[in-house]
Amino acid sequence: MKRLSTNFNLAIFVLFLRLWLPSTAALPIFATKKLKTFDRFEEVGDRAPVKTFTSSMFEHWSPEKSLTKATASGWNYQDTNAWANLPKSECGAKQQSPVDIQPRLSEKKAFPKFTFENYGNIDKMGLINSGSSVVYSLPKDFPKDRVPSISGGGLNDIYNFAQFHLHWGANSNKGSEHLINSKSYPAELHLVHYNTKYGTFADATTHSDGLAVLGIFLSVGPNDNAFFQPLVEQLDSVITSQLETTLTNLVSFTNLLPRQTTSFYRYSGSLTTPLCNEIVIWTVFDNPIQISEKQLAKFRKLKDNQAKSLVDNFRPAQLLNGRIKFYRSFTGCEIPQSWPFTSTPFMDAFTWTTCIINFAFSPWQ
Numbered sequence: 001m002k003r004l005s006t007n008f009n010l011a012i013f014v015l016f017l018r019l020w021l022p023s024t025a026a027l028p029i030f031a032t033k034k035l036k037t038f039d040r041f042e043e044v045g046d047r048a049p050v051k052t053f054t055s056s057m058f059e060h061w062s063p064e065k066s067l068t069k070a071t072a073s074g075w076n077y078q079d080t081n082a083w084a085n086l087p088k089s090e091c092g093a094k095q096q097s098p099v100d101i102q103p104r105l106s107e108k109k110a111f112p113k114f115t116f117e118n119y120g121n122i123d124k125m126g127l128i129n130s131g132s133s134v135v136y137s138l139p140k141d142f143p144k145d146r147v148p149s150i151s152g153g154g155l156n157d158i159y160n161f162a163q164f165h166l167h168w169g170a171n172s173n174k175g176s177e178h179l180i181n182s183k184s185y186p187a188e189l190h191l192v193h194y195n196t197k198y199g200t201f202a203d204a205t206t207h208s209d210g211l212a213v214l215g216i217f218l219s220v221g222p223n224d225n226a227f228f229q230p231l232v233e234q235l236d237s238v239i240t241s242q243l244e245t246t247l248t249n250l251v252s253f254t255n256l257l258p259r260q261t262t263s264f265y266r267y268s269g270s271l272t273t274p275l276c277n278e279i280v281i282w283t284v285f286d287n288p289i290q291i292s293e294k295q296l297a298k299f300r301k302l303k304d305n306q307a308k309s310l311v312d313n314f315r316p317a318q319l320l321n322g323r324i325k326f327y328r329s330f331t332g333c334e335i336p337q338s339w340p341f342t343s344t345p346f347m348d349a350f351t352w353t354t355c356i357i358n359f360a361f362s363p364w365q
């Protein structure tokens with residue numbers, strides 16, 4: 001009984017300690033402070049994909065038609081070394097992507113958790129065959145205050161969603177851009193976000209912290225991934241390059257993420273298509289999501305700009321050139337963001353106490 005009341009007192013103490021602390025940001029793993037509102041949303045939702053896309057640096061990354069026209073240039077995946085010779089290309093520079101991630105050479109870092117805002121269901125997304133991938137973007141009339149965004153996870157700013165696209169192989173032995181221990185996954189999903197402090201996607205692309213891209217590996221499992229079905233079921237309508245359509249079913253952003261987003265690799269890199277601008281803070285989750293071989297086959301039926309099969313649309317791994325890759329591992333200290341207003345405050349208090357004790361006795365990172 002005495003022991004029980006001691007535990008109870010400890011829980012109360014921790015509860016008050018938690019409320020008393022001015023900010024949780026001082027502790028690296030708890031920095032999930034409430035997002036401030038801001039009034040300068042970019043009008044990314046005002047632009048729909050267009051049929052006049054030409055091959056360019058931004059077709060892959062931006063829903064903005066003006067940029068794609070302005071930077072049009074010819075390139076393909078058959079000769080990626082030639083990309084460096086394109087006008088204004090950065091493809092031969094020193095901080096390029098993708099890279100081959102060697103987990104044992106990565107430095108561990110206690111990044112905060114990611115915060116995903118508006119990562120719910122989105123209806124009527126646009127889908128375009130860009131000739132080098134399929135690009136999914138927000139509908140033209142999408143409300144600005146509902147644009148998905150990410151923050152935390154070691155990012156210094158809030159990044160708004162711009163589009164997502166994929167890379168895949170002709171078969172399941174290859175396809176991803178990033179490699180783990182020199183091994184490929186069958187495909188890789190890229191969720192592209194731009195830094196809201198620069199106002200627009202276009203302005204963000206002139207800064208080294210302009211884009212935050214989440215890389216998610218796709219592995220092949222025995223069953224269809226129901227959350228991926230809305231993305232694949234209309235691929236038949238965009239077989240030819242530059243065709244576009246509107247998705248009829250809801251896309252659940254949360255379910256495009258791996259179940260566990262608490263461990264990931266982080267490094268500074270570039271766009272993986274010309275002009276390979278070094279403007280990307282990369283996050284590569286080590287937990288893949290699964291889709292079926294049948295679903296993957298739908299992507300392999302698409303055609304590129306030359307009406308050939310759109311497959312193997314991945315850039316080979318680039319040299320690290322001394323860049324440090326960081327790794328955030330799951331700490332066991334993940335407190336719900338709504339804390340202390342949870343249904344299990346005492347359990348949370350206990351978890352939190354354990355965390356603090358472990359944190360206090362763990363060596364500095």
Ligand SMILES: [Zn+2]
Nearest residue numbers: 165167190272
């Ligand atoms: Zn990509």
